[in-house]
Amino acid sequence: MTAVTPALGEHELALHDRARAVIPGGMYGHMAVTSFSAAHPQFIVSGDGCRVTDADGREYLDLMSGWGPVVLGHRHPGVTAAVIDQLGHGDCLDGASPVAVDFAELLVDTVPSADWAMFCKNGTDATTTCVTTARAATGKRKVLVARGAYHGAVPWCSLRGAGVTDEDQAHLVHYDYNDLSSAEAAAAEAGDDLAAILVCPMRHDVKRDQELVDPAFARGLRALADRTGSVLIVDDVRCGFRLDLGGSWEPLGVRPDLTAWSKAIANGQALGAVTGIEALRDAARSIYVTGSFWYAAVPLAAGLATLTELRKGRALPDMVRTGQRLRDGLAQQAVAHGFEIRQTGPVQMPMLSFAGDEGFRLVTAWAEAAGERGVYLHPWHNWFLSAAHTDADIDDILDRTNDAFAALG
Amino acid sequence: MTAVTPALGEHELALHDRARAVIPGGMYGHMAVTSFSAAHPQFIVSGDGCRVTDADGREYLDLMSGWGPVVLGHRHPGVTAAVIDQLGHGDCLDGASPVAVDFAELLVDTVPSADWAMFCKNGTDATTTCVTTARAATGKRKVLVARGAYHGAVPWCSLRGAGVTDEDQAHLVHYDYNDLSSAEAAAAEAGDDLAAILVCPMRHDVKRDQELVDPAFARGLRALADRTGSVLIVDDVRCGFRLDLGGSWEPLGVRPDLTAWSKAIANGQALGAVTGIEALRDAARSIYVTGSFWYAAVPLAAGLATLTELRKGRALPDMVRTGQRLRDGLAQQAVAHGFEIRQTGPVQMPMLSFAGDEGFRLVTAWAEAAGERGVYLHPWHNWFLSAAHTDADIDDILDRTNDAFAALG
Incomplete structure (x- = not known):
């Protein structure tokens, strides 16, 4: 039996009070954390490998x-060394650092669909x-998006209504994920105004089981x-660098x-990127996008170190092996404790739900019981393995989840 | 006479070739850099204080x-120490770090109009x-913005057309900066659908002289x-922490x-913030905004160190003193060389233009001549002083700008 701790400690509770005063x-x-758990700590002070405190x-x-970025583990020594080395030269400078070119070259070399790259935050x-690039390239406006898919939390793509106007999403046309006929119907609705088809490499909407893409749909x-002469955009923000380094649909x-x-592009440093094909280079050049920190050297150095490490070829197979070990163990535990569960998505991005679990009550109780036993996981958002998880760590996790299942009984 | 170097070096030119292959x-x-100079280096390798290489x-x-963030100077020892210390604990964790609370408290304590804070990138x-918060609070849609003002480079506020649809900006109503009657007319046009008035603390549009706000306009x-029951939003992104720590309109x-x-909030680390009044706390809570790196501890630790240093009270007066020294020196040089120039904006955010300089030809030539003599400045975007500039640095700059004026003759 793993130890059970009271839900929240005194320092955590004191921070809650302070935070409520100055943060909405x-x-x-x-x-x-209040949106998913009464037992998980809101505040995390440190991380090391696959452990947080x-x-x-x-x-x-x-x-x-x-929540995804830490693909090599917290405070990965190689990435940290690259960060500290770059800090010794400079970060936010008057021009881009040469590391921007180094990393763009590495991305183009790694991602078969990439002829160029641009960076952001x-x-x-x-x-x-x-x-924006797709609209500039095509001169058209409509964008097909899967119903319920998350592509960010700004008005043009927000899934929530507060503060969003109808016009913000006027040119989105919805289809259903893995339903090609619905996408074709959406394209027909867009008619000759179709700029782009936006799609995640798998369905990973919150509060529902994950769903791998049907290859025929892709x-x-x-x-x-x-x-239709429109632009196919894959939103690999969540899956990128965990499924296939060449892009999640490359297989x-x-x-x-x-x-x-x-x-996961820079193991936790703030960085985003767009890669594209040669035919869209001029369109990418024609739009005006920028940000004060988009050219900062430190996150780019972290990205370079992260992708260099990933390209050594061990991290992804390791995550698949440990992810499978976790999935197999959880499946056995559920059976042993008499629960019917579903585990969905790739094993390195696990998600677990209980059959017939209305309002996520059972999975929330289980996630909280796991939290009280020292496993940090989420009741209705997918989890993320990192290359820092060892087989022994997974076995340690499984000892605790077994007790969490027992606690539900 | 300061030395004149050929416009671009061999390593710079080699980087140009590599960059053109992989970055649009x-x-x-x-x-x-091609948008403003044929002589400035595109790539900067390092920075130290008020010098870049x-x-x-x-x-x-x-x-x-x-371009603004580095308010204390490149690689400020105190900020760098805070960054490296936080890296030793963790950065992108499963929950926010307590430093988010520390920094929110410090912002609320520093900014009189802030009852709460939220962080972003x-x-x-x-x-x-x-x-989004203003629309959620009011249930209304129209936002007044000054014609030509820069509030970001995404479709809802972009000043360029490529890839932007009419609907993206459907609810913007324009006024002219420092023209209250135009703002009142815009409000009348918005009628009972007015959510917010968005305004920069001064007029700092590119390619025109800066213009301080008329206090009566503010x-x-x-x-x-x-x-009108609408929300007054000050976009202090560019001026913030250089004019007044309490907010640029506090004086x-x-x-x-x-x-x-x-x-300037974190001396170059990627961080943004929103602060607001008590009456808007619930609206801020009602919207859904987030980002993978918004809670990262390292930039928040940098922000805490930066604002703590700024609050000691020396940095802003120092920038005003050195900025005035630069302005006075440039004015004298222009007269001596027979040029009519205008210097606009606060002295710590200088901007220089030549009278009757169509197409920015003269100022571009002058900026390039300054660049060739080892001063990095911009022909048609404001500059930024930092607290790392000493009187001796300003005098060194002035020696070189004097030669740049001479080179125009």
Whole structure:
């Protein structure tokens, strides 16, 4: 039996009070812990490999990896060394650093659909730049997006209504993920005003099981874009650099015209990127996009170090092996404890749900029980493995999740 | 006489070739050097205090300060120490770091109009969050913006047309900066659908002389917002933390409802912030905005160190003193060389133009001549002093600009 700790420690609770005074709701966005748990700490003080520590000194085995960015593990020595080395030269300078060229070259060398790259800060910067480029290239306006898909949290793509006007999303036309006929119907609705088809490499909407892409659907979208002269944009912000370094649809042989990257690109440093095909280079050049920190050298140096490490070829197979070990273990535990669960998505981006679990009550109780036993995972958002997880770490996690299943009984 | 170097060195030129192959146009956005100079280096390798060095080892006295963010000087020891210390704990974690609370508290303590703060990455994140919050608070849609004002480079506020649809800007209503009657007319046009008045603390549009705000205009906008029940948003992204730590309109006694911050907030680390009044806390909480790196601890630690240093009270007066020294010196040089120039904006955010200089030909030639003599400044975008500039640095700059004026003769 793993130890069970009271839900929240005194330092955490003191921080809650302070935060509520100076931050709306005490925190916001996907990291507002009150939106998914009464037992998870809102504040994390440090991270090391696949472990994080809260304000009360409690250590958690980390299955969120900073919600995706930390693909090599927290404070990866190679990336940290690159960051500190670059800090010794400079970060936000008057012009781009040569490391921007180094990293653009490495991306172009790594990603078969990339003839060029541009850098930014957020995943939303990247998806917005893709859509703007596609509109500039085609002179058209409509963008097909999957119903419920997350492409960022700004008005043009927000899934929430507060503060968003109808006009912000006037040129989005919706289809259903993995339903090619719905995409074709959306394209027909867009008619001769179709600029782009925007799609995630798999369906990873929150609060529902993940769904891998049907290869025929991916090929069908590629053909639809070719037939209509529109731009196929893959939003690889969440999956990028965890499924295939060449792009998440590369194993299917489906190459996008534009790809949006962020999250794992620099192991946690703030960086996004857009890559594209030669035919869209002039359009990318024609639009005006920029940001004060888009050219900063330190995150680019971190990206260079991260991708260099990933290209050594061990990190992704390691995540697949440990992810499979986790999935197999959780499946056995669920059976042993008499629960019917579903585990969906690629094993290195796990998601677990309980059958018939209305309102996510059971999975939330299980996630909180896991949290109390020192495993940080999420009840209705996918998790992320990192290359820092070892088989022994997974076994340690499984000891604790087993007790969490038992606690539900 | 200062030495004159050939316009571009061999390493710089080699980087140009490599960049053109893998980055559209060889670079993009405001740092695309081809948009403003044939003689400035595109690539900067390092920075130290108020000096930057290009790929060929040429050192420049820096008057751009990373285009604003570097308010304390490149590689400021205190900020760098805070960054490296935080890197030793963690950066992109599963929850926010307590440093987010520390920094929110410090902002609220520093900015009289701030009852709360939220953090993001880009200036554009901050302006977008302000507008979204205002719409959520009021349930209305129209936003007054000054004609030609820069609030970011995404479709809703972009000043360029490529890739932007009419609907993206459907709810913007334009007024002229410092013309209260035009703002009142715009408000009348918005009628009962007015959500917000968005305004920069001074007029700093590119390619025109800067213009300080008329205090009566600022007070008039405040009254207009109050009368119409709309939200007054000050976009302090560019001026913030260089004019007044409490907000750039604090010396006028005009307090915004929402303020967008970025650039100088963390001395070059990627960070933005929104601060707001108590009455807008619930609206800020109601919107969904987020980003993968918005909660990252390292930039917040840099922000905390930067604002702590600024609050010691020496940096801003120092920049005013050195900025005045630069302005006085340039004025004398222009007279001595027989040129009629205008110097506009606050002395710590200088801008220089030549009278009757069609197409910016003269100022571009002068800026390039300064560049060849080791001063990095811009022909038609404002410059930025930092606290790292000493009187001796200014005198060194003036020696070189004097030669640049002479070279025009």
